[in-house]
Amino acid sequence: MENKLYPVFLKLTEKRVLIIGGGFIAHQKILGLLNTEAKIEVIAPLIRDEVRDLEGSFPNKRNIKFIEREYQWGDEKGAFVVIAATNIPELNNTIANRCKDQGILVNSVDEPKHCDFYVPSIVDAAPIKIAITTNGVAPTIAQKIRLELEQMMQEKFLPLIPQIIDFRKKVRAKITGFTNHNRRAKLIRWFTERLYQKNE
Numbered sequence: 001m002e003n004k005l006y007p008v009f010l011k012l013t014e015k016r017v018l019i020i021g022g023g024f025i026a027h028q029k030i031l032g033l034l035n036t037e038a039k040i041e042v043i044a045p046l047i048r049d050e051v052r053d054l055e056g057s058f059p060n061k062r063n064i065k066f067i068e069r070e071y072q073w074g075d076e077k078g079a080f081v082v083i084a085a086t087n088i089p090e091l092n093n094t095i096a097n098r099c100k101d102q103g104i105l106v107n108s109v110d111e112p113k114h115c116d117f118y119v120p121s122i123v124d125a126a127p128i129k130i131a132i133t134t135n136g137v138a139p140t141i142a143q144k145i146r147l148e149l150e151q152m153m154q155e156k157f158l159p160l161i162p163q164i165i166d167f168r169k170k171v172r173a174k175i176t177g178f179t180n181h182n183r184r185a186k187l188i189r190w191f192t193e194r195l196y197q198k199n200e
Helices: 024-036 049-053 089-101 139-174 178-199
Strands: 016-020 039-044 064-068 081-084 105-108 121-125 128-132
Touching: 016 024, 024 039, 024 049, 081 089, 089 105, 121 139, 128 139, 139 178
Parallel strands: 016 039, 016 081, 039 064, 081 105
Antiparallel strands: 121 128
């Protein structure tokens, strides 16, 4: 089965991200957005306590705005990204169509054909972040892959990163100039490969 998706990582800092829905699915979507520094807005007639709790409290209050009412036409205007996460598929798809008419990126939950993008399963092992998708057809497989990759990251790759960062700094300080870019890159690749082989 061919996957024609183009993988990207969006910079959402200070961008308005609108989530329409205030239940379990909305909760899951917001969790994935918390560290993006986006301006998150939630619209729903009923917003669960678990969703409101994601706002945090002083001094660690997050940038989340709650509007407790039904979705209204035009709520999506000015949003950078919209996630339609109500429990009414027809409403989600209507919202998706309105967003597409305005050139707004939209995700209609559980409706791949109405989505501009899918929210992938994420391996977040800072500074490494890996997104996994199955083109929206088998999310449980993506979750299983995520769990296996998280364990591999912790055991095999993360311990190498501080050493690589330190080596890169030394190389850049010692071998300067734009014309030496290839030489620096070659040394860093050699060092990384050497570390990786020692760790196998």
